[in-house]
Amino acid sequence: MPIHHAVLSLLSHGPSYGYELKGAFESAVGPQWGPLNIGHLYQILDRLSRDGMVVSQRHAQTVKPDRVVYEITEAGRSELGRWLGEASARSGGFRDDFFLKVTAAARSGDPETVRTVLGQQRTYLLRELRNLDGLRRKATDPVVGLLLSAASRHVEADLSFVDDADRALLGPDAALPAAVPRPPVRRDVSAVG
Numbered sequence: 338m339p340i341h342h343a344v345l346s347l348l349s350h351g352p353s354y355g356y357e358l359k360g361a362f363e364s365a366v367g368p369q370w371g372p373l374n375i376g377h378l379y380q381i382l383d384r385l386s387r388d389g390m391v392v393s394q395r396h397a398q399t400v401k402p403d404r405v406v407y408e409i410t411e412a413g414r415s416e417l418g419r420w421l422g423e424a425s426a427r428s429g430g431f432r433d434d435f436f437l438k439v440t441a442a443a444r445s446g447d448p449e450t451v452r453t454v455l456g457q458q459r460t461y462l463l464r465e466l467r468n469l470d471g472l473r474r475k476a477t478d479p480v481v482g483l484l485l486s487a488a489s490r491h492v493e494a495d496l497s498f499v500d501d502a503d504r505a506l507l508g509p510d511a512a513l514p515a516a517v518p519r520p521p522v523r524r525d526v527s528a529v530g
Contacts, residue, residue, distance in 0.1 A: 340373075341381055341390075345417040348391060348409040355379055355405065367481030368472050369488045382407055390416055435495075443506050446513050451506050459499050466492045 340362075347353065347361050355378055362373050385391040390413035395403045409417070435458055442454040466489060473485040505511060 340377075341385060342417060342420045344378070344381055344385065345390060345409055345413050345420075348407060349414060349417060352406045352408040354407065355382065358382075358407070364478075365480070367476060367478070367484050369469060369485055385413065389413075439502050439506075443513055448507060448513065451502075451513065455499050455503050455507075459496065462492050462496050462499065466496070 343362060343366070344358060347358055347365070353361065355375060359373050359375055359378055362378075363370070382391065382393070386393055386407070389410060391407045391409055393405050393407050395405055397403050438454050438458075439451075442451045445451075469485055469489045469492065473482055473489065476482040476485055506513060
């Protein structure tokens, strides 16, 4: 739950309300994350409240609807400390859409399909790398610069995988793997009547 913990982190500096938290989150993590959906943020705040990690209080406003201000609880501080004290596993593991595409393309037995899949991904990743590089050069916050650098390194690792797949599946000594055999269809003869 990284966003839940990021919200706890922001609230550890003092009480805040939804739109203020949204702006603080976006400023803290930088542009590579993209905008935080305010509806999603309020769902997170509701869950944190239900779990006893935050408490809220309504503040009346004369012109606008009441503002709900959230504050971290001791349980929230404890959870934030626990989260900060442990290593982070890869969030998606290796269950990645592109890995499945490479598998499907390779199992098709068609080198042109493999070439297309790898070429499309390479083009996408190079464009992503250029965008991240441009954002990193404009970043004035050192933490945002670090996050953009980390994002670039992930993209570079993905590009290395594309190169590895290209060599392994299309290189001079490559042979596409055989298609995965389909299991035989079992027919229940007892159901025929």
